Amino acid sequence: MSRASTSGASSSGPDIHEHLRWGWANVDLGAVRHNIAELRAAVAPAEVWAVVKADGYGHGAVAVARAARSAGATGLCVALVHEGVGLRAAGIDGPVLVLSEQPPLQLPDALAADLTLTVASRVGVEAVAVAVKGRAAPGSDAPGRGVHLKVDTGMHRVGCAPSDAVELAGLVLSSGLRLDGVFTHLAVADDPDDPFTEAQLERFDAVLADLRSAGIDPGLVHAANSAGALAHPPARYTLVRAGIATYGISPGSGVDPYAGALRPALSFCSRVSVVRRIAAGDRISYGLRHRFAVDTTVAVVPLGYADGVPRRSFECGVEVLIAGRRRSMVGTVTMDQLMVDVGDDPVHVGDEVVLIGRQGDQNISATEWADRLGTIGYEIVCGISSRVPRIVGDVPPT
Numbered sequence: 001m002s003r004a005s006t007s008g009a010s011s012s013g014p015d016i017h018e019h020l021r022w023g024w025a026n027v028d029l030g031a032v033r034h035n036i037a038e039l040r041a042a043v044a045p046a047e048v049w050a051v052v053k054a055d056g057y058g059h060g061a062v063a064v065a066r067a068a069r070s071a072g073a074t075g076l077c078v079a080l081v082h083e084g085v086g087l088r089a090a091g092i093d094g095p096v097l098v099l100s101e102q103p104p105l106q107l108p109d110a111l112a113a114d115l116t117l118t119v120a121s122r123v124g125v126e127a128v129a130v131a132v133k134g135r136a137a138p139g140s141d142a143p144g145r146g147v148h149l150k151v152d153t154g155m156h157r158v159g160c161a162p163s164d165a166v167e168l169a170g171l172v173l174s175s176g177l178r179l180d181g182v183f184t185h186l187a188v189a190d191d192p193d194d195p196f197t198e199a200q201l202e203r204f205d206a207v208l209a210d211l212r213s214a215g216i217d218p219g220l221v222h223a224a225n226s227a228g229a230l231a232h233p234p235a236r237y238t239l240v241r242a243g244i245a246t247y248g249i250s251p252g253s254g255v256d257p258y259a260g261a262l263r264p265a266l267s268f269c270s271r272v273s274v275v276r277r278i279a280a281g282d283r284i285s286y287g288l289r290h291r292f293a294v295d296t297t298v299a300v301v302p303l304g305y306a307d308g309v310p311r312r313s314f315e316c317g318v319e320v321l322i323a324g325r326r327r328s329m330v331g332t333v334t335m336d337q338l339m340v341d342v343g344d345d346p347v348h349v350g351d352e353v354v355l356i357g358r359q360g361d362q363n364i365s366a367t368e369w370a371d372r373l374g375t376i377g378y379e380i381v382c383g384i385s386s387r388v389p390r391i392v393g394d395v396p397p398t
């Protein structure tokens with residue numbers, strides 16, 4: 001197995017990961033740019049804002065943000081102030097929206113980094129207004145600061161009641177702030193047959209109509225996550241907030257038909273660290289939960305649950321690729337290592353192991369892991385821990 005064919009070119013040297021450890025994630029920025037271009041084509045004339053919270057869903061927020069912006073994403077979204085501050089520290093410009101209200105003590109940092117704050121309550125508006133005044137030079141008028149108002153149309157997580165939206169928007173304006181946007185969030189957009197999305201959009205449209213009849217311009221209007229952007233044209237409004245689709249992962253099986261052109265950006269790789277023969281009847285790993293029926297060879301892979309391979313992967317039937325073949329994990333995944341049954345194949349220390357991604361004509365996706373583990377692809381890629389170096393580059397399509 002050639003190294004270059006699967007680990008891809010890297011901006012920091014082809015084999016830099018060899019110096020770190022035998023466990024790494026390749027992040028293909030070409031795929032990110034491709035996905036943003038696909039999304040833009042799908043939702044035009046709406047804009048695409050790339051959601052890069054949680055370190056870009058585990059892909060590396062700064063690299064993904066740069067790639068997304070270069071491919072025409074007009075803005076970025078984050079969950080936390082420090083995530084937005086990190087983008088600015090890396091020199092990334094353009095709008096960066098923090099998607100929910102934040103602790104008051106963090107607002108000065110957010111303002112200093114020119115992040116766009118979300119408000120969804122009276123105390124939230126007041127806190128932003130206080131922070132803005134605190135930054136203004138004594139005697140000067142506080143500079144106009146734009147915020148986005150979040151409205152809860154049924155997700156019941158973050159957002160003001162629809163009936164409070166006009167009053168809160170008025171408070172934004174009377175507090176010396178600008179209303180730059182109004183948004184909501186969809187709860188079931190990944191199931192295109194669920195009528196609740198339409199009900200949410202109707203409530204949202206009613207809020208927009210109320211604001212306009214009160215003489216308030218809502219600014220940028222947005223509702224769609226990736227699933228909404230792909231599968232619900234009426235949810236696109238001025239812009240869509242594309243997270244998982246940016247990374248080339250389908251938001252859910254119901255949206256697969258709309259997500260086919262996306263390319264996964266992340267692969268998760270390792271190398272065999274130990275090879276040993278095991279006799280029939282022997283058992284393996286903590287709890288000795290797997291007994292071998294026949295003599296076989298076991299390959300040890302130096303990645304474990306501290307790297308983001310869930311401990312229950314063996315019970316759930318997660319497979320890996322070695323020498324272009326699917327192989328089963330055997331025994332409980334440990335903190336730093338897992339074991340794979342490779343039968344009687346000649347496998348050697350140093351052979352490449354692909355946990356997520358392509359090897360030869362086989363492919364294992366984050367979604368396949370998620371299906372086996374009873375979760376969603378989001379949790380798999382976000383779960384690859386900071387102990388796994390990200391090798392960021394441009395891998396040509398195969």
Ligand SMILES: *Cc1c(COP(=O)(O)O)cnc(C)c1O
Nearest residue numbers: 051099185225226241242243244
């Ligand atoms: C995380 C998040 C998104 C992105 O959702 P995806 O399904 O990953 O596209 C959009 N909007 C809000 C408010 C979010 O919290």
